[in-house]
Amino acid sequence: MESGMDIFNVLGIPALVAVIIGATLGLMLGIADKFLKVELDKRVETIQSMLPGSNCGACGHPGCGGLADAVVEGKGKLKDCPPLKADQEKLIREYLANAEGPNGERLDMSKV
Numbered sequence: 854m855e856s857g858m859d860i861f862n863v864l865g866i867p868a869l870v871a872v873i874i875g876a877t878l879g880l881m882l883g884i885a886d887k888f889l890k891v892e893l894d895k896r897v898e899t900i901q902s903m904l905p906g907s908n909c910g911a912c913g914h915p916g917c918g919g920l921a922d923a924v925v926e927g928k929g930k931l932k933d934c935p936p937l938k939a940d941q942e943k944l945i946r947e948y949l950a951n952a953e954g955p956n957g958e959r960l961d962m963s964k965v
């Protein structure tokens with residue numbers, strides 16, 4: 854009987870401590886995920902897919918994704934992309950005129 858208690862003391866307490874630490878960390882991660890979540894703006898991915906995709910950097914941004922990000926943030930214009938054809942630009946403008954950001958906001962199309 855006494856040897857059974859020894860085994861619990863040797864293995865049980867460290868295992869219990871490990872479970873408590875794991876559960877606490879899991880709870881903290883769950884809380885952090887809920888309160889620190891960053892909403893992604895799906896318009897960036899869509900615009901990127903509509904840009905030429907050559908990632909040449911001529912727009913002054915790190916690839917087409919960089920310009921797409923800048924356009925949505927109001928820090929870049931579609932005209933910054935020399936390879937972008939007029940019909941492609943028109944399609945992107947039509948998309949952006951109707952697309953909403955994560956909070957329901959729309960872009961000022963005079964700045965795109």
Ligand code: SF4
Nearest residue numbers: 908909910912917934
């Ligand atoms: S200039 Fe146009 S094609 Fe080149 S990286 Fe910028 S957005 Fe992409």
